[in-house]
Amino acid sequence: xxxxxxxxxxxxxxxxxxxxxxxxxxxxxxxxxxxxxxxxxxxxxxxxxxxxxxxxxxxxxxxxxxxxxxxxxxxxxxxxxxxxxxxxxxxxxxxxxxxxxxxxxxxxxxxxxxxxxxxxxxxxxxxxxxxx
Amino acid sequence: xxxxxxxxxxxxxxxxxxxxxxxxxxxxxxxxxxxxxxxxxxxxxxxxxxxxxxxxxxxxxxxxxxxxxxxxxxxxxxxxxxxxxxxxxxxxxxxxxxxxxxxxxxxxxxxxxxxxxxxxxxxxxxxxxxxxxxxxxxxxxxxxxxxxxxxxxxxxxx
Numbered sequence: 001x002x003x004x005x006x007x008x009x010x011x012x013x014x015x016x017x018x019x020x021x022x023x024x025x026x027x028x029x030x031x032x033x034x035x036x037x038x039x040x041x042x043x044x045x046x047x048x049x050x051x052x053x054x055x056x057x058x059x060x061x062x063x064x065x066x067x068x069x070x071x072x073x074x075x076x077x078x079x080x081x082x083x084x085x086x087x088x089x090x091x092x093x094x095x096x097x098x099x100x101x102x103x104x105x106x107x108x109x110x111x112x113x114x115x116x117x118x119x120x121x122x123x124x125x126x127x128x129x130x131x132x
Numbered sequence: 133x134x135x136x137x138x139x140x141x142x143x144x145x146x147x148x149x150x151x152x153x154x155x156x157x158x159x160x161x162x163x164x165x166x167x168x169x170x171x172x173x174x175x176x177x178x179x180x181x182x183x184x185x186x187x188x189x190x191x192x193x194x195x196x197x198x199x200x201x202x203x204x205x206x207x208x209x210x211x212x213x214x215x216x217x218x219x220x221x222x223x224x225x226x227x228x229x230x231x232x233x234x235x236x237x238x239x240x241x242x243x244x245x246x247x248x249x250x251x252x253x254x255x256x257x258x259x260x261x262x263x264x265x266x267x268x269x270x271x272x273x274x275x276x277x278x279x280x281x282x283x284x285x286x287x288x289x290x
Contacts, residue, residue: 026203026207029207029210029211030210032210032211033206033209033210036210036213037210039220041220041222041249041251041263042220042265044249044263045206045246045247045248045249045263045265046206046210046246048206048243048244048245048246048247048249049203049206049207049246051244052199052203052244052245052246053199053200053203075149076149076150078149079146079149079150085240085244086240088243088244089239089240089243089244089250092243092249092250093239093250093251093252096249096250096251096252096263097251097252100251100252100261111222112222112224112261117224117254117257117259117261118257120224121224121226121257121259124224124226124259125226128226
């Protein structure tokens, strides 16, 4: 079925355009950040712009357009949002742990070693107990 | 009959969203959902304990607002470029939650909030290494993660 943009009233068209451009803009900024940020750990933050409200905005625009133009609720786009949100952490953790492993093997000075993390956890737990 | 009621309902809703809302699809979707949850039960995973499920919408609302806020913050960090700079840093956060479902939800929250990334969780120390893109006040971050999300998760899953 083909929908025409002329079926959509002006107020809805404005809302759809806003969400679509908002999502697209966030995805663009995420891509720019992915290109320009200096280290790996900073770069992994940039694509989360696309996977959160970048997807969210385009999803909302799609739901609004097809629901209003088609005259019935179309909401299966929500599934795209849910599956993107649930699956990105898996990829992120795989990438991040691979990077951490490599940096630790190469003794990278900025990356906390396992021993440092153990010490800092013990200190934090001790200060929590003192505070409580 | 229904070993995982939430899963069964979620599968049925997914079926109806992907197809049409008709009686035929309601029946077909119900059959698929019931058989799929029996399949899940045959795998015998640990059953997640949702104690205070009515707090889930509150958690969802808090996360939605925070995700919008951090989207804008991270966009600003990227757009202002290298001239002003930002302070990226690692945070090691000891956790009180140890329920696998709660940890999974916490990981999803932290990852989908731009500006913070869940790097590695160590189940022996029960602490997680988080990377923050623009760290201004470390205590404020710790306080936010601990009191805003973890407390709620502890109440919901326990």
